[in-house]
């Protein structure tokens with residue numbers, strides 16, 4: 001008996017989270033031990049070289065190139081991935097999220113009504129997208145019900161809020177092709193924002209904002225009670241800083257990438273102050289993020305309590321302090337490995353590179369919980 005249960009245990013205790021970003025693929029392999037998640041391995045593969053640009057730059061690869069890159073990472077000896085059981089994150093730009101109001105008629109009727117209602121909110125033919133939805137819990141409303149307002153509140157409950165999610169079918173088909181050609185055993189696809197929320201916001205109450213700075217874009221999400229409320233994509237990212245450094249120092253993009261990662265903010269190289277190369281990019285990102293934040297706060301009549309920084313771009317030395325000077329609320333560097341048991345010798349490095357792996361950790365955590 002114990003022999004059989006050992007085999008069964010061995011078979012299914014590890015899970016992979018895969019995040020195919022525009023500049024690199026990130027994987028995290030976690031293992032279940034009791035109630036804990038243990039980090040088994042993690043790794044990253046830059047996509048730049050697959051698309052004829054340098055490391056750290058964003059790419060727009062065809063599916064064959066993506067398959068090749070995923071296979072390369074899965075077979076990378078140093079990363080030593082040992083499971084194919086995984087989940088994959090879908091890029092936020094391939095999705096549409098809306099909050100819609102529906103009558104409170106029960107799940108079955110909602111299931112037939114929502115696809116019809118969804119047509120009003122989705123700007124492409126409904127046959128081009130796959131729809132998913134969930135009821136946004138009204139916990140706040142329920143908590144606020146006082147005896148004398150009970151009847152009034154019944155009225156409110158006649159309508160419910162639904163989080164409507166649509167993903168372009170061509171993206172889903174691309175991901176299915178990647179899965180089948182890499183022999184992955186994919187349990188689910190999920191839009192990256194949900195992975196980030198799982199990785200960094202468990203137990204965080206009140207409205208917060210996530211700022212995910214990638215290579216070419218910066219994604220903003222406001223989240224309240226674990227649910228996405230609003231989102232915005234800024235067309236600026238960390239690669240813009242690299243390009244500025246390359247121009248100012250008159251060096252290659254590859255060299256500039258190395259300098260960006262090692263020097264960061266507030267240092268000079270060859271007597272040239274590099275902070276300006278960061279500030280021209282970060283100032284416009286923070287300005288746009290602030291107006292997104294003000295809009296949200298005005299509409300909801302609620303203040304955001306903190307801002308969580310994530311994405312590789314936020315790993316820049318001095319970036320958190322810079323953000324803290326620009327926002328009026330607390331700024332926190334996301335630490336997705338906080339809930340994961342990690343070897344002591346990796347702790348320092350994971351504090352620095354952690355924000356790059358937020359999405360992949362979130363996917364791996366879900367996959368682990370569904371084993």
Ligand SMILES: Nc1ncnc2c1ncn2[C@@H]1O[C@H](COP(=O)(O)OP(=O)(O)OP(=O)(O)O)[C@@H](O)[C@H]1O
Nearest residue numbers: 021022023024056214215238239311312313315316
């Ligand atoms: N230590 C670091 N210091 C500064 N920049 C860094 C550091 N590590 C990574 N980056 C930058 O972060 C960017 C990549 O971030 P990330 O991996 O989050 O993007 P992505 O997921 O590929 O992009 P997207 O989510 O927009 O598709 C690159 O431009 C890279 O140069």
Ligand SMILES: [Mg+2]
Nearest residue numbers: 021022214311
């Ligand atoms: Mg990303």
